[in-house]
Amino acid sequence: MRVLITTGGGDKMKIQKTVLAAALGMAFVSGAAFADINVGVSVSATGPAASLGIPEKNTLTLLPTTIAGQKVNYIVLDDASDTTTAVKNIRKLISEDKVDVVIGSTITPNSLAMIDVAAESKTPMISMAASSKIVDPVDEKRRWVFKTPQNDQQMATAIVSHMVDAGVKTVGFIGFADAYGEGWWEQFSAIAEARKLKIVANERYKRSDTSVTGQVLKLYAAKPDAILIAGAGTPAALPQKSLKQRGFAGKIYQTHGVANNDFLRVCGADCEGTFLPAGPVLVADQLPADNPVRATAQEYVSKYEAAFGKGSVSTFGGHAWDAGTLMVNAVPVALKAGQPGSPEFRAALRDALEGLKEVAGAHGIFNMSPTDHLGLDQRSRVMVQIKGGAWQMVK
Amino acid sequence: MDLEIAMLLGQDGITNGAIYALLALALVLVFAVTRVIFIPQGEFVAYGALTLAMIEAGRLPGTVWLLLAAGVLVVALDGLDALRRGGVGRLVKVVGWNIVYPLALVALMRFVPTNTWPLAAKVALTMAVVVPLGPMIYRVAYQPVAEASVLILLIVSVAVHVAMVGLALLFFGAEGSRTSAFSDASFTVGPMMVSGQSLWVIGTSAALIVALALFFGRTIYGKALRATAINRAGARLMGISPALAGRLTFMLAALIGALSGVLIAPIATIYYDTGFLIGLKGFVAAIIGGLASYPIAALGAILVGVLEAFSSFWASAYKEVIVFTLIIPVLVWRSLTSHHVEEDE
Numbered sequence: 001m002r003v004l005i006t007t008g009g010g011d012k013m014k015i016q017k018t019v020l021a022a023a024l025g026m027a028f029v030s031g032a033a034f035a036d037i038n039v040g041v042s043v044s045a046t047g048p049a050a051s052l053g054i055p056e057k058n059t060l061t062l063l064p065t066t067i068a069g070q071k072v073n074y075i076v077l078d079d080a081s082d083t084t085t086a087v088k089n090i091r092k093l094i095s096e097d098k099v100d101v102v103i104g105s106t107i108t109p110n111s112l113a114m115i116d117v118a119a120e121s122k123t124p125m126i127s128m129a130a131s132s133k134i135v136d137p138v139d140e141k142r143r144w145v146f147k148t149p150q151n152d153q154q155m156a157t158a159i160v161s162h163m164v165d166a167g168v169k170t171v172g173f174i175g176f177a178d179a180y181g182e183g184w185w186e187q188f189s190a191i192a193e194a195r196k197l198k199i200v201a202n203e204r205y206k207r208s209d210t211s212v213t214g215q216v217l218k219l220y221a222a223k224p225d226a227i228l229i230a231g232a233g234t235p236a237a238l239p240q241k242s243l244k245q246r247g248f249a250g251k252i253y254q255t256h257g258v259a260n261n262d263f264l265r266v267c268g269a270d271c272e273g274t275f276l277p278a279g280p281v282l283v284a285d286q287l288p289a290d291n292p293v294r295a296t297a298q299e300y301v302s303k304y305e306a307a308f309g310k311g312s313v314s315t316f317g318g319h320a321w322d323a324g325t326l327m328v329n330a331v332p333v334a335l336k337a338g339q340p341g342s343p344e345f346r347a348a349l350r351d352a353l354e355g356l357k358e359v360a361g362a363h364g365i366f367n368m369s370p371t372d373h374l375g376l377d378q379r380s381r382v383m384v385q386i387k388g389g390a391w392q393m394v395k
Numbered sequence: 396m397d398l399e400i401a402m403l404l405g406q407d408g409i410t411n412g413a414i415y416a417l418l419a420l421a422l423v424l425v426f427a428v429t430r431v432i433f434i435p436q437g438e439f440v441a442y443g444a445l446t447l448a449m450i451e452a453g454r455l456p457g458t459v460w461l462l463l464a465a466g467v468l469v470v471a472l473d474g475l476d477a478l479r480r481g482g483v484g485r486l487v488k489v490v491g492w493n494i495v496y497p498l499a500l501v502a503l504m505r506f507v508p509t510n511t512w513p514l515a516a517k518v519a520l521t522m523a524v525v526v527p528l529g530p531m532i533y534r535v536a537y538q539p540v541a542e543a544s545v546l547i548l549l550i551v552s553v554a555v556h557v558a559m560v561g562l563a564l565l566f567f568g569a570e571g572s573r574t575s576a577f578s579d580a581s582f583t584v585g586p587m588m589v590s591g592q593s594l595w596v597i598g599t600s601a602a603l604i605v606a607l608a609l610f611f612g613r614t615i616y617g618k619a620l621r622a623t624a625i626n627r628a629g630a631r632l633m634g635i636s637p638a639l640a641g642r643l644t645f646m647l648a649a650l651i652g653a654l655s656g657v658l659i660a661p662i663a664t665i666y667y668d669t670g671f672l673i674g675l676k677g678f679v680a681a682i683i684g685g686l687a688s689y690p691i692a693a694l695g696a697i698l699v700g701v702l703e704a705f706s707s708f709w710a711s712a713y714k715e716v717i718v719f720t721l722i723i724p725v726l727v728w729r730s731l732t733s734h735h736v737e738e739d740e
Contacts, residue, residue, distance in 0.1 A: 046561070048668070050569035177712050204712040208672045210663035213407040214707030214714075217400050234571040234664055262570035266664055 035341040036071040037331065040093030042104035042114070043128075043320075047081030048207070051233045051262070053106040055304075055317030056128055060103070062303050063324040068332040070340060079105055086110035087117060094121045100340050101349055103323045104128065106316075108179060111147070118144045122343060124350040126323040128316075131183060135373035146353050146373045148322035150279065150363065150380050155256050156187040158277035158381050159228060160195050162394075168225040168251065170198045174215055174239050175230030177204035184230035184255060200224050207235035216242040225250050232257030237267035244270040251275065256381075260314035264389055274386045275394070279363035281318040283384055283393040292360050293379060296325070300362040315363070322361035329359050403588075404704040410593040410662070412700025413600035414440075414655050418677025419684065419692040420607065421651040426686045427624035428644040430545050431537055434552040437674020438559040439525060439652025441667060444660035445563070446653075447521040448572035453510035457566025458524050459501050465531035466493030472534065493531070500524060514577065518657050522650065529649025530642035537645075538638055556671070563667035571664040574657075596658045603654065604693065607647075616643060676703070676718065683725050685733075 041060055044053035057076060065072055075097050079086040086105045093099045094117065102118060102125040105111050111127040111134050118125035119141035127134050127147040134147050163171060171192065175181025181204055192199055201222040203215040216239060219227055227250060229239050236258045243252065254276040264271065280287055284297035300321045304313045330352035337351075338344030356375070359366040364380025383394040418436055425433040442458055449456040470493050477485040500523060503509070509520060536555050540547055578591030611617040622630040623640040631637060656665065659673075676699050683695030699718060706717040 046564055050564060054569055177714075205707070206672075206715060208666065208669055209707075209714075210659060210669070210673065211407050211411055211704070212707065214404055214704055214709075215711045217403060218708055218711075221400070233569075234666070238664055260570070262568075266571060266573055 035339070036073050037067065037101075037340040038097055038099040039072060039074050039327065040090070040097055040099030040102045040104075041074060041076040042079045042086050042089040042093070042102070042110070043076065044081040044086075044106035044110065045078040047079075049081040049107045051260070052316040053078075053081070055260075055312075055314045056106055056320035058308055059300075059304060059317035059320040060324070062307060062321070064328060067328055068335055070331070070335065075099065079110055081107060081110070083109050083113045087113050090114045090117045090125075094118075094123055098341055099123065100346055101126065101327060103320070103327070108134065108183075111145075115141055115145050122350075123346050124353055126326060126353070128319040128323055131179075132374070138371055138373055142373065144350055146326065146368070148319045148326065148361065148363065148366075148374075150256070150376055151374065152183055152187045152255075153191075154376070154378070154381055155277045156184065156191050158383060159188070159253050159255075159275075160191045160197065162275060162277075162383050163192075163197060163226055163251075163253070164195050166226075166251065168197065170200045170222075170224045170226075172201040172203075172219040172222055172224035172227040173199055173230065174201075174203040174205065174212070174219060174227065176232070176235070177206050180232055180257065181230050184228075188228060188230070205231075205239065207231065207233075209235075209238065212239050212242050215239065216246055216248075219243070220246050220248055226253060227251075228253045228255075230255050230257075233260065234258075234262050234266045237263060237271065240267060240274065241270045256315065259384075259391070260316065261311050264386065264391075268389070271386045272388075276384055276386075277381050278384045278391070279315045279318055279380060280382050281313075281362040282315050282391050283382060284362075286393040287382075291379075292365055293362070296360040297362045318362035322363055322366070325359060325361045326353060326356060326366060329356055400708070404708055405701060406589060406593060408701030408704030409697060410596050410700070411703060412697035413597045414659050414673065415677045415680050415699050416693040416696035417600050417603060417651050417655050418674055419680035419696045420604065420689055421648040422674075422677055422681040423684060423686055423689055423692050424620075424624075425644055425648050426681075428620055429533075429537065429541065429548075429641050431548045432545070432552055432686075433648060434549075434556040434671075434674065435532070435559050436648060436652055436677065437670030437672070438556060438563065439529070439649050439670065440656035440659065440673050441563055441567075441665055441670035442525045442528070442559075443521055443653030443656030444574065444665040444669075445567040445572055445656075445667065446524055447517060447657050447660060448574050448665070449567065450504070450509055450517050450520060451574055452572075453508070455501070455504050456524065457562070458528070459497060459504065461562060461566070462524060462528055462531070463494070463497035463501065465528060465535060466497050469493045469531050469534050492527075496527070514575065521657060522653055525653040525656075526646060526649045529645035529647075529652075532649075533641050533645035534638075538641060541637060541641060560668050560671065563670075567667045569667065571666040571669070572660070573664050574660040576661040590662075592662050596662070599654070599658055603651065620644060676700075679719065679722050682722055685729055 043057045045057045060074060060076060075093060077089040079089050090102055093102060102123055105114060106128055108129040108131040111129040114125060125145050130149040130152055132151040132153060135142055135145055175184050189199060201219045203219060205212045205215055229236050236254055240252055252274050254274055256276060256278045259278045259282045280293045281297040281300060284301050287294040300318060301313050304317060330349055333352035334345055334348035337348030354368050354370060356366055356368045364376045366375040368375040384391050385394050421436055422433055425431050446456040446458045470490055473489050474486060477489045532555060536551055540551060576592050577595045580591035582589045611621055619635045620640055620643060623635055680696035680699050681692050684692030703714060703718050706714045
């Protein structure tokens with residue numbers, strides 16, 4: 001605030017007015033000092049990513065409404081899996097709702113587009129999307145951005161290791177004809193090559209396809225030892241059903257994108273024996289007692305199922321839970337530096353998020369650093385096999 | 396590529412093509428009679444498939460509530476008019492069809508364990524829920540603007556499509572469903588295996604096409620629809636109500652859509668938004684037929700299905716590109732061979 005009373009012998013009225021304005025301004029600032037913490041959320045609760053966005057949205061209702069004695073308001077907007085809407089949402093959240101932190105969005109393209117707005121307004125943002133590009137490398141803009149889901153690379157490494165250990169020599173790949181399948185192809189083909197796995201077929205299909213006969217015939221003709229299906233949710237069941245129908249006897253791998261109960265329902269007996277990497281929350285009850293993730297993962301599962309029914313939990317909601325967990329742990333530290341609603345608080349919250357160590361979430365243990373805004377290690381993934389229509393941890 | 400693969404792909408293409416053919420026929424029919432480009436045609440596929448899946452799962456499908464809500468709207472629009480023109484008897488009829496009937500369905504599904512019924516009964520129940528939505532949607536969305544230009548009707552179609560997809564997400568959730576197969580049988584014909592379900596799809600499609608041909612050729616209602624399609628004003632002068640023709644057309648479109656959904660649900664996972672893409676491929680076929688010719692549209696649909704199957708084998712990443720690019724040479728050819736007529740009369 002500029003001190004304006006130094007105008008000395010100037011117009012008295014003008015001075016009075018400025019003092020009044022200054023006083024009003026002070027009142028406004030001090031009013032804001034006691035403001036609540038505002039958390040802005042943009043999730044993809046409708047559109048193609050709805051099966052991920054809906055459990056995330058549900059999970060957000062389970063987050064605490066007070067942190068360190070401060071009331072927390074959640075302003076939840078739906079971005080309909082649309083990039084333009086996601087940017088509109090974050091602009092609205094920051095300019096109109098004056099949020100202190102943004103959680104979102106569900107999918108990678110939306111999250112990438114939101115980075116600019118978050119950095120411009122110096123608001124910390126926690127993404128629930130998977131791509132490592134969202135937080136890597138941590139540059140001037142991505143300083144403000146954090147994310148909770150495991151990188152595809154971590155998951156792809158787990159699959160390749162499992163394949164190599166199981167004696168697989170040749171592998172076929174079929175993935176979504178979109179960013180998800182393409183991202184997996186990049187990661188998987190690079191890691192597989194490094195581990196001397198031979199990729200004999202590479203196919204694509206659309207999540208809305210009603211038939212994959214052509215692709216499956218081509219995969220089948222290449223006679224691989226194992227096939228990786230890189231799809232998310234129930235659409236990933238289609239190639240697997242077609243492969244079984246064709247009589248494919250090799251190993252089938254799926255990605256962590258299928259880890260919800262709807263996939264088991266749709267795929268049924270055809271998915272028996274399938275391997276996939278997943279966040280530990282999927283098999284929370286089977287984790288060994290000394291696993292540090294077990295307690296927090298179980299807490300999340302029991303809270304979610306109490307609110308939304310037994311068997312309703314999915315790993316996607318776990319990413320929202322982890323975003324909330326990071327925030328809950330960072331807010332008390334940031335409150336020491338400033339009051340919610342101020343730029344100081346937002347900056348302190350960013351610093352506090354970056355300084356988080358050994359925070360246990362549903363998907364793993366977070367150790368943030370100035371160069372790593374994900375902070376998950378190998379404790380954030382387990383190999384799981386589908387046995388008897390249920391998820392079974394591979395020991 | 397050997398013969399076996401080619402035959403398998405051909406079988407797959409013809410099965411999908413049969414579904415596209417049904418949808419293409421419905422699109423041509425709706426356009427001919429009402430000048431509506433019926434984008435929500437595909438939604439009836441998803442509604443049919445997912446309603447059946449919910450009945451199988453023993454849950455009350457949200458579509459019956461939509462039926463009830465649409466029925467209330469129709470009564471609100473038509474009730475007073477019916478009372479004025481036809482007295483209490485006519486009003487009772489309107490209320491009976493639009494409110495009592497949906498309520499009866501709700502009661503039936505709530506209190507009778509319909510999930511233990513045989514499959515045929517479940518399919519009939521699905522039809523009973525989804526098909527009346529067609530005429531109701533016509534009454535609420537299209538009839539008030541029936542005389543508007545093709546462009547305005549198209550805009551209404553887009554609005555109805557968006558509303559129906561949104562409601563489907565609400566009713567059925569984001570994840571897909573499959574239903575149990577009509578037949579698990581499979582036959583070996585020479586070197587290839589034919590699944591019973593594909594025979595069902597192809598057989599039902601063929602039977603429906605024959606039934607439609609008989610309906611348009613032999614019945615008074617079918618002839619009335621044909622008359623309306625050929626000359627709207629002339630048909631009106633002959634005493635054919637355009638509103639009745641519209642509702643009848645939409646009922647047929649809903650019937651074809653829902654039946655396609657029920658047929659395809661056991662061989663493909665259906666999502667709340669699957670219908671649009673299936674409908675769009677039917678639309679490509681309908682365009683091949685110039686939105687006017689039924690046999691060319693049906694052949695075009697088979698072509699789309701087979702092209703799709705073979706392109707998924709050779710260049711799976713470009714499958715949709717290849718299918719939808721087909722429309723360009725067709726449009727060029729059509730615009731070269733036909734005279735351009737300014738449509739809006």
